Amino acid sequence: MFIGHYAVALVAKRVAPQTNLGILFAAVQLPDLLWPILLLTGKEKVLIEPNHLPFSPLHFTHYPISHSLLTNLGWAGLFGLAYWLITGYRKGAWAVGLGVLSHWFLDAIVHEPDLPLIPGNTARVGLGLWHSISLTIALEGLLLVGAIWYYLKATPGKGRREPFGFWLLLGLVVFLYLSGPFSPPPGDVTSLALFALSGCLIPFIAGWIDYRRTHRQASQPVNSGTALVNR
Numbered sequence: 410m411f412i413g414h415y416a417v418a419l420v421a422k423r424v425a426p427q428t429n430l431g432i433l434f435a436a437v438q439l440p441d442l443l444w445p446i447l448l449l450t451g452k453e454k455v456l457i458e459p460n461h462l463p464f465s466p467l468h469f470t471h472y473p474i475s476h477s478l479l480t481n482l483g484w485a486g487l488f489g490l491a492y493w494l495i496t497g498y499r500k501g502a503w504a505v506g507l508g509v510l511s512h513w514f515l516d517a518i519v520h521e522p523d524l525p526l527i528p529g530n531t532a533r534v535g536l537g538l539w540h541s542i543s544l545t546i547a548l549e550g551l552l553l554v555g556a557i558w559y560y561l562k563a564t565p566g567k568g569r570r571e572p573f574g575f576w577l578l579l580g581l582v583v584f585l586y587l588s589g590p591f592s593p594p595p596g597d598v599t600s601l602a603l604f605a606l607s608g609c610l611i612p613f614i615a616g617w618i619d620y621r622r623t624h625r626q627a628s629q630p631v632n633s634g635t636a637l638v639n640r
């Protein structure tokens with residue numbers, strides 16, 4: 410799943426409005442941001458098979474650190490705890506932690522049974538929605554549209570530029586999403602990992618847009634956690 414993860418972040422923003430949207434974007438995509446690093450360091454493995462599934466040419470053969478349920482629980486706890494220690498914003502910490510954890514469950518809807526429950530264990534989970542391009546896009550599109558409506562209702566823009574930046578970012582996210590099934594598969598795992606790493610830009614852009622939205626008056630930072638919490 411891809412844009413469905415961002416839908417969770419937009420909903421979480423309403424639950425914890427003081428948490429910067431960039432942090433929530435990073436949280437819900439954390440396993441996919443760790444994954445290319447683990448690929449490049451040889452800790453995890455993937456095969457590129459053009460006809461593997463209609464929606465994805467990727468055959469995930471080994472990714473227990475980034476994508477097992479147990480490690481996702483660990484990442485969720487670590488990320489949520491770190492956020493709480495830095496900002497002291499408990500509601501935001503829960504949103505961040507649960508945002509990380511949501512990644513595994515949403516992935517389990519679209520992946521074929523390749524998601525490990527525990528590293529080293531052979532049990533794999535996945536409902537396989539990626540067997541249908543139309544159903545996958547319908548589900549993720551519905552999640553994103555619903556979440557955008559929810560998010561905009563909670564955080565109205567204070568000027569013309571914020572909504573423009575927001576829509577521009579969403580356009581980028583949707584473009585990246587559709588580039589998967591409708592473009593040639595990556596030539597090799599290194600190219601794939603580097604492309605996946607470029608996904609790190611999305612949380613940064615979202616964070617910048619959200620920061621501008623809530624700091625129009627260029628207020629002075631309150632403490633070191635100010636970039637992580639909108640005051």
Ligand SMILES: [Zn+2]
Pocket residue numbers: 410440441476512516
């Ligand atoms: Zn994932």
